[in-house]
Amino acid sequence: MTAGVTAAGGFRAAGVAAGIKAGGAADLALVVNDGPSDAAAAVFTANRVKAAPVLWSQQAVADGRIRAVVLNSGGANACTGPGGFTDTHATAEQVANALGLGAGDVLVCSTGLIGERLPMAAVLSGVDMAAAALSVDGGADAAEAIRTTDSVAKTAVVASAGGWTVGGMAKGAGMLAPGLATMLCVITTDAAAEPAELDAILRQAVRRTFDRLDSDGCMSTNDTVVVLSSGASGVHPSREDLEQAVAEVCADLASQLLADAEGATKEVEIEVRNAATEDDAVEVGRSIARNNLLKCALFGNDPNWGRVLAAIGTTAAAFEPDLLDVSINGVQVCIAGAAGQSRELVDLSGRSVLIGVDLHAGSEHATVFTNDLSHAYVEENSAYSS
Amino acid sequence: MTAGVTAAGGFRAAGVAAGIKAGGAADLALVVNDGPSDAAAAVFTANRVKAAPVLWSQQAVADGRIRAVVLNSGGANACTGPGGFTDTHATAEQVANALGLGAGDVLVCSTGLIGERLPMAAVLSGVDMAAAALSVDGGADAAEAIRTTDSVAKTAVVASAGGWTVGGMAKGAGMLAPGLATMLCVITTDAAAEPAELDAILRQAVRRTFDRLDSDGCMSTNDTVVVLSSGASGVHPSREDLEQAVAEVCADLASQLLADAEGATKEVEIEVRNAATEDDAVEVGRSIARNNLLKCALFGNDPNWGRVLAAIGTTAAAFEPDLLDVSINGVQVCIAGAAGQSRELVDLSGRSVLIGVDLHAGSEHATVFTNDLSHAYVEENSAYSS
Numbered sequence: 001m002t003a004g005v006t007a008a009g010g011f012r013a014a015g016v017a018a019g020i021k022a023g024g025a026a027d028l029a030l031v032v033n034d035g036p037s038d039a040a041a042a043v044f045t046a047n048r049v050k051a052a053p054v055l056w057s058q059q060a061v062a063d064g065r066i067r068a069v070v071l072n073s074g075g076a077n078a079c080t081g082p083g084g085f086t087d088t089h090a091t092a093e094q095v096a097n098a099l100g101l102g103a104g105d106v107l108v109c110s111t112g113l114i115g116e117r118l119p120m121a122a123v124l125s126g127v128d129m130a131a132a133a134l135s136v137d138g139g140a141d142a143a144e145a146i147r148t149t150d151s152v153a154k155t156a157v158v159a160s161a162g163g164w165t166v167g168g169m170a171k172g173a174g175m176l177a178p179g180l181a182t183m184l185c186v187i188t189t190d191a192a193a194e195p196a197e198l199d200a201i202l203r204q205a206v207r208r209t210f211d212r213l214d215s216d217g218c219m220s221t222n223d224t225v226v227v228l229s230s231g232a233s234g235v236h237p238s239r240e241d242l243e244q245a246v247a248e249v250c251a252d253l254a255s256q257l258l259a260d261a262e263g264a265t266k267e268v269e270i271e272v273r274n275a276a277t278e279d280d281a282v283e284v285g286r287s288i289a290r291n292n293l294l295k296c297a298l299f300g301n302d303p304n305w306g307r308v309l310a311a312i313g314t315t316a317a318a319f320e321p322d323l324l325d326v327s328i329n330g331v332q333v334c335i336a337g338a339a340g341q342s343r344e345l346v347d348l349s350g351r352s353v354l355i356g357v358d359l360h361a362g363s364e365h366a367t368v369f370t371n372d373l374s375h376a377y378v379e380e381n382s383a384y385s386s
Numbered sequence: 387m388t389a390g391v392t393a394a395g396g397f398r399a400a401g402v403a404a405g406i407k408a409g410g411a412a413d414l415a416l417v418v419n420d421g422p423s424d425a426a427a428a429v430f431t432a433n434r435v436k437a438a439p440v441l442w443s444q445q446a447v448a449d450g451r452i453r454a455v456v457l458n459s460g461g462a463n464a465c466t467g468p469g470g471f472t473d474t475h476a477t478a479e480q481v482a483n484a485l486g487l488g489a490g491d492v493l494v495c496s497t498g499l500i501g502e503r504l505p506m507a508a509v510l511s512g513v514d515m516a517a518a519a520l521s522v523d524g525g526a527d528a529a530e531a532i533r534t535t536d537s538v539a540k541t542a543v544v545a546s547a548g549g550w551t552v553g554g555m556a557k558g559a560g561m562l563a564p565g566l567a568t569m570l571c572v573i574t575t576d577a578a579a580e581p582a583e584l585d586a587i588l589r590q591a592v593r594r595t596f597d598r599l600d601s602d603g604c605m606s607t608n609d610t611v612v613v614l615s616s617g618a619s620g621v622h623p624s625r626e627d628l629e630q631a632v633a634e635v636c637a638d639l640a641s642q643l644l645a646d647a648e649g650a651t652k653e654v655e656i657e658v659r660n661a662a663t664e665d666d667a668v669e670v671g672r673s674i675a676r677n678n679l680l681k682c683a684l685f686g687n688d689p690n691w692g693r694v695l696a697a698i699g700t701t702a703a704a705f706e707p708d709l710l711d712v713s714i715n716g717v718q719v720c721i722a723g724a725a726g727q728s729r730e731l732v733d734l735s736g737r738s739v740l741i742g743v744d745l746h747a748g749s750e751h752a753t754v755f756t757n758d759l760s761h762a763y764v765e766e767n768s769a770y771s772s
Contacts, residue, residue, distance in 0.1 A: 046700075047696060047699035047700055048698075048699040048700070048701075048705075048707060049695045049696060049698060049699030049707045049710075049723075050699075050707070076692070078692065078695075078696075079691075079692055079695050079707075079720065079723055079724055079725070080724055080725070081708065081722065081723060081724030081725075083724075084724070113692065114690075114692025114693070114695065114696065115691060115692040115695075115720070115724070115725050116725065117725075220696060221692075221695070221696050221699060292678070292759075292763075292767070293767050296763070296764050296766075296767035296768040297767065297768060299764060299768045300767075300768025302768065304500075305465075305501060306462070306464065306465055306499065306500025306501040306607075307500070309435045309464075309465050309500065309501075309607070310433060310435060310464075310500065310606060310607050312434075312435060313433035313434040313435030313436075313607060314432075314433055314434070315434075319434075321434060321435045321436070322467065324435075334465065334501070336467065337435070337465055337467060338465055338466055338467030338469075338470070338501070339465070339466070339467075339501050339502065339503075373678075373764055374764060375761050375764050375765070377678075377682070377764075378682050378685060378759055378760060378761050378763075378764055379761070380682075381678070381679050381682035381683065381686075382682045382683060382685045382686025382688065
């Protein structure tokens with residue numbers, strides 16, 4: 001079994017150095033579904049400023065059919081006006097011509113700096129190179145080619161005992177945020193499934209995985225998660241089984257994104273319990289995840305639970321301030337809204353931090369993931385485009 | 387004319403080292419209104435987790451009458467449970483006894499670390515020391531005593547040609563955020579005004595000054611802005627004149643808070659024009675002000691307008707992405723949603739940054755102020771409580 005998007009039967013992939021990036025690194029990936037099915041579903045950034053490839057791909061997937069996904073790093077093709085959309089269209093046409101498809105069967109994803117046009121000669125020749133390099137072993141190369149500031153390529157595979165497989169690849173290391181972390185993700189499966197079924201499965205999986213990753217509160221213009229079904233296994237699993245496998249792949253990739261977030265020194269899991277509603281739990285978790293003062297404190301190994309309470313207090317969730325409990329790495333530092341066990345007992349020396357919040361307002365729960373705010377985050381993001 | 391809260395007639399103040407802070411710095415301030423009027427109004431943090439002194443002071447000012455304000459640095463008395471509220475009550479009683487007032491005429495403000503009880507022996511003896519030190523020249527000492535991480539004391543005065551004066555002091559350097567920057571502010575005037583009039587004036591002034599300062603997106607548990615009127619000038623100015631003077635003092639203090647924000651290297655003014663509503667303009671400005679990626683870019687002198695557009699795209703404001711214009715320090719880097727003048731032309735070498743956004747969606751406007759996100763911000767806030 002090969003890595004990532006070629007782990008499932010019926011898929012070929014490639015990753016090549018097209019010359020889009022200045023340094024000569026791999027920067028263009030192609031994933032092709034050889035069928036027999038071409039069912040697909042995708043979710044996109046909630047940002048209202050959407051990159052050209054997002055605008056294109058929303059239309060391309062509207063009929064639930066996608067044959068190929070082309071992805072480039074080295075440029076986001078966002079905020080590039082009508083010319084940028086023309087570039088995306090030309091890229092899709094180039095893929096279609098190389099593979100004998102219609103352009104409307106090609107999803108396009110781009111990632112990199114916002115506001116600059118892509119070097120189209122490099123992109124178009126890169127498409128031809130990638131088409132020539134397609135292989136059933138190409139998943140690792142494809143994952144490599146979509147990296148930007150990612151320090152490692154990210155792939156995941158779940159093989160079902162039922163004879164079908166779900167694989168995926170993702171990129172994302174900054175702008176990780178709400179309504180999708182900033183990321184591109186391609187998931188493939190040889191399980192058979194109808195487009196509407198895939199769509200429901202993907203939305204449910206994303207809602208509880210990528211959507212609960214909030215590294216730095218910044219929502220990108222290019223986020224795309226697409227799932228492609230080849231049906232090559234000949235098995236049509238139950239919706240529950242396929243949903244679970246897709247969710248496992250999403251959760252695996254999400255944890256890899258979290259671990260590779262730019263400049264982070266901590267992976268922080270915020271578990272909100274006993275909320276009146278799941279939405280309340282997510283709102284509280286996200287508010288904590290976005291509190292810069294808390295994130296700096298965690299970077300400094302300071303179990304500053306007062307900043308947790310201050311973050312909770314900005315939400316509209318149901319709770320009473322004098323009932324709030326907070327634990328940090330197992331120490332109940334806040335009980336009933338005031339100091340509990342000594343903060344001296346908290347060990348923050350490792351990379352993993354678990355913040356537990358009990359709202360005492362119901363029985364729902366949710367977990368949100370984030371990172372600390374470090375010197376290196378500031379460094380990487382102050383120097384990225386210059 | 388003396389500084390800050392004693393610039394207006396009818397007020398005495400003091401600042402003393404009560405021993406609340408470990409290092410022996412001044413940490414307790416007292417401001418007394420000698421009348422003849424004791425009209426007052428106050429606004430408090432919108433955070434639902436409110437510190438004990440906020441809960442006390444909301445009740446104390448409910449009748450529109452305040453005779454004295456006692457403020458301590460060295461501890462926020464927030465998330466301290468019923469014991470913390472008892473401490474605030476005891477502080478107000480101590481002030482009342484020292485000055486021959488009722489405790490209900492005493493507003494209490496605290497600032498410092500959340501989650502720890504105040505050293506009450508120091509606080510209570512400090513109240514007596516401050517009462518003994520009250521002086522019509524005490525405004526500067528009072529402003530000094532409320533500093534936490536503030537690098538300088540902050541006072542402002544506006545003298546009206548009509549024979550009355552508005553003065554004020556403020557503290558605040560971190561947790562500067564929405565629905566009040568994290569801060570304490572006492573404004574005094576010898577103009578005569580009814581409590582209801584003062585309340586309306588204060589809310590209007592705060593809405594357009596402190597509420598539009600969003601240094602780090604973090605809303606505190608202790609924010610308080612109070613205005614006291616002694617009426618000692620014998621003049622009852624028009625509401626418009628008094629509102630303008632109070633707004634000027636607030637704006638002056640707000641700009642001092644911005645300039646002294648923890649670790650900041652830039653003061654960033656975000657002017658949003660041609661919005662459908664003023665609320666839209668504020669929402670867009672605040673979203674930009676809270677974008678960590680942009681704030682890091684500004685720290686690195688990188689005019690990354692793509693991050694401005696990505697931040698605008700997360701709002702619900704009325705706009706079309708392909709009509710957005712963005713200028714940075716006078717250079718039109720984004721025109722109609724795509725690249726305009728070269729980003730190379732932007733000079734970001736100074737401390738002041740002006741980001742202009744034209745939404746092309748109406749005729750309303752608003753300006754929001756923020757800072758960059760620097761190494762020093764991370765450093766100060768990772769080491770604050772430990």
